[in-house]
Amino acid sequence: MKLKKILGIDIGGSGVKGAIVHTKKGKLKTKRYRIPTPQPATPEAVAEVIKKIVDHFDWKGPVGVGFPGVIQQGFARTAANLDDSWIDVNLNKLFSKKTGCKVHVVNDADAAGMGEMKFGSGKKFKGVALLVTVGTGLGTVVFTNGKLMPNMEMGHIMLHGDDAEKYASDAARKADDLSWEDWALRFNEYLKRMEDLLWPDLIIIGGGASKKDDKFVKHLDTRAKVVPATLLNEAGIIGAALTSRYYNKMES
Ligand code: BGC
Numbered sequence: 001m002k003l004k005k006i007l008g009i010d011i012g013g014s015g016v017k018g019a020i021v022h023t024k025k026g027k028l029k030t031k032r033y034r035i036p037t038p039q040p041a042t043p044e045a046v047a048e049v050i051k052k053i054v055d056h057f058d059w060k061g062p063v064g065v066g067f068p069g070v071i072q073q074g075f076a077r078t079a080a081n082l083d084d085s086w087i088d089v090n091l092n093k094l095f096s097k098k099t100g101c102k103v104h105v106v107n108d109a110d111a112a113g114m115g116e117m118k119f120g121s122g123k124k125f126k127g128v129a130l131l132v133t134v135g136t137g138l139g140t141v142v143f144t145n146g147k148l149m150p151n152m153e154m155g156h157i158m159l160h161g162d163d164a165e166k167y168a169s170d171a172a173r174k175a176d177d178l179s180w181e182d183w184a185l186r187f188n189e190y191l192k193r194m195e196d197l198l199w200p201d202l203i204i205i206g207g208g209a210s211k212k213d214d215k216f217v218k219h220l221d222t223r224a225k226v227v228p229a230t231l232l233n234e235a236g237i238i239g240a241a242l243t244s245r246y247y248n249k250m251e252s
Contacts, residue, residue: 008241010066013136018053021241026119041082047098054099063103064244066111104247109139115239120231130200133207138165184219
């Protein structure tokens with residue numbers, strides 16, 4: 001199977017986005033194609049959207065998908081911001097059957113981390129890097145000397161008696177109508193808790209917020225240096241494609 005070009009797809013709380021990725025260069029070969037996440041976001045409804053994206057690119061090759069929940073060997077184990085009907089569904093099987101393509105699904109933050117560490121601001125970084133994706137939820141991933149620990153799920157630590165992502169995600173900023181500075185104070189609190197637990201040498205901010213780094217990074221006072229993801233919100237698509245490449249090579 002040819003693995004130079006892979007279709008990467010990122011399932012988010014508000015949109016499902018896909019593009020063909022050049023996996024050796026870590027670049028998009030096409031424009032991103034986005035379809036709003038169906039409501040309710042059930043597995044069947046999202047599988048339909050994934051098929052539309054595959055059809056849009058007239059794609060027959062391998063597909064990598066980033067999913068906003070814990071993924072173990074292709075099975076969804078959580079889906080905090082989607083729908084409970086995802087739990088324990090074999091997504092590799094569901095999406096492969098729906099599209100006729102070979103699909104591998106991974107956690108979305110793990111995918112973004114893979115992209116960012118290989119081609120973005122974590123490239124060649126040695127040490128402990130923490131990547132936090134800021135969107136509807138808070139996705140977290142830790143790399144030690146470039147090696148990933150999957151499904152970290154540190155967006156759900158307790159902060160002020162609630163799930164941290166309810167307090168410090170981009171969705172929380174919008175829901176509570178916070179200025180960037182006020183939100184940054186919350187996010188700073190979150191990052192400092194993470195630092196006390198994980199002691200990263202570098203913190204990378206991904207997701208939609210990575211485009212707005214000039215509005216909030218100046219308000220953070222973490223010990224570790226904070227940098228935005230240079231692949232911006234393409235990291236998830238690129239990383240999903242890289243993960244598919246990895247699994248296809250392993251299985252061949
Ligand atoms: C999910 C994570 C996901 C993150 C970002 C959280 O609610 O539990 O698995 O990575 O949102 O989408």
